[in-house]
Amino acid sequence: MGPLHDEDVPRWWEALGLPGLIDIHTHFLPERMLRRVWAHFDDAGPLVGRPWPITYRWDEASRLAQLRRLGLRHFTALTYAHRPGMAADLTDFALKLAATEPDCVPSATFFPEVGVLEQVQSALERGARVFKIHAQVGGFDLREPVLDPVWGLLAESGVPVVVHVGSGPVPRPGFTGPDKLEGVMRRHPGLTAVVAHLGAPEYAEFLALAGTYPRLHLDTTMVFTDFFEAAAPFPPELLPRLAELPDRIVLGSDFPNIPYLYAHQLESLDRLRDLEPALDDDWLRAVCWFNGKRLLGV
Ligand SMILES: [Zn+2]
Numbered sequence: 001m002g003p004l005h006d007e008d009v010p011r012w013w014e015a016l017g018l019p020g021l022i023d024i025h026t027h028f029l030p031e032r033m034l035r036r037v038w039a040h041f042d043d044a045g046p047l048v049g050r051p052w053p054i055t056y057r058w059d060e061a062s063r064l065a066q067l068r069r070l071g072l073r074h075f076t077a078l079t080y081a082h083r084p085g086m087a088a089d090l091t092d093f094a095l096k097l098a099a100t101e102p103d104c105v106p107s108a109t110f111f112p113e114v115g116v117l118e119q120v121q122s123a124l125e126r127g128a129r130v131f132k133i134h135a136q137v138g139g140f141d142l143r144e145p146v147l148d149p150v151w152g153l154l155a156e157s158g159v160p161v162v163v164h165v166g167s168g169p170v171p172r173p174g175f176t177g178p179d180k181l182e183g184v185m186r187r188h189p190g191l192t193a194v195v196a197h198l199g200a201p202e203y204a205e206f207l208a209l210a211g212t213y214p215r216l217h218l219d220t221t222m223v224f225t226d227f228f229e230a231a232a233p234f235p236p237e238l239l240p241r242l243a244e245l246p247d248r249i250v251l252g253s254d255f256p257n258i259p260y261l262y263a264h265q266l267e268s269l270d271r272l273r274d275l276e277p278a279l280d281d282d283w284l285r286a287v288c289w290f291n292g293k294r295l296l297g298v
Helices: 006-015 031-042 058-069 088-101 116-125 144-155 176-188 203-214 236-244 262-274 279-297
Strands: 021-023 072-074 108-110 132-136 161-164 193-195 215-220
Touching: 006 058, 006 262, 021 144, 058 161, 072 279, 088 116, 108 203, 116 144, 116 176, 144 176, 176 203, 176 236, 193 203, 203 236, 262 279
Parallel strands: 021 072, 108 132, 132 161, 161 193, 193 215
Antiparallel strands: none
């Protein structure tokens, strides 16, 4: 059985024979900005859609300590911009955090704006090992021409980019949906993209893309939890697909912006075996450790 409380998490990964966990989708932001993001969740703002009480509304030191207590050996500091002119500062923040917290993987972001290619080049030179962009919050189409050379550069570098382009929690016509990423992958089939939230709610379409593009991955962020199942349930008939792609599904959580305990994400993954026996201990080991290790190069 999966862990019910955060204190039970280390026992859970120990029982799997793992040295800990690797989470590709956690967030750190400059404190003032994080407060603003939390205010959006509090108000169930237009891009959030429903009440979303944040469990880990703590200061940065306490949040870092909690990830270490859970046994996260490597995690990310994903940031993302909602308008032009922010991405460079967010990248500076994330790279600085990684410089003082060695278990935090150097993370970066970008936005379709003048100078974006130079910004991404600079982030790579400063050691960025994962990027994040958010088409739903940012309000842009991944296929914007100014991003085309960026996708090319990232494909060449092999550095993964976590992409929120699914239509959850609230669709933004013109910006979200699988066709946007498909357009990018068609031009840059070698891009190491990680589809956030398993592409919710367009699970089937994004899993089909993963069948076409071997470098396409999907993260588990919030998927299968009671909270997500209530709004965007994962179709049970797709569970065998997850078992067929054991090297392409990677642990993500959205810590700290989650309305439940971290343990519940793991419990939700562990209980999948009741519905699909092939989602067994080996599958969990790949998802919770080996795939993240390979993607992040840690
Ligand atoms: Zn997230």
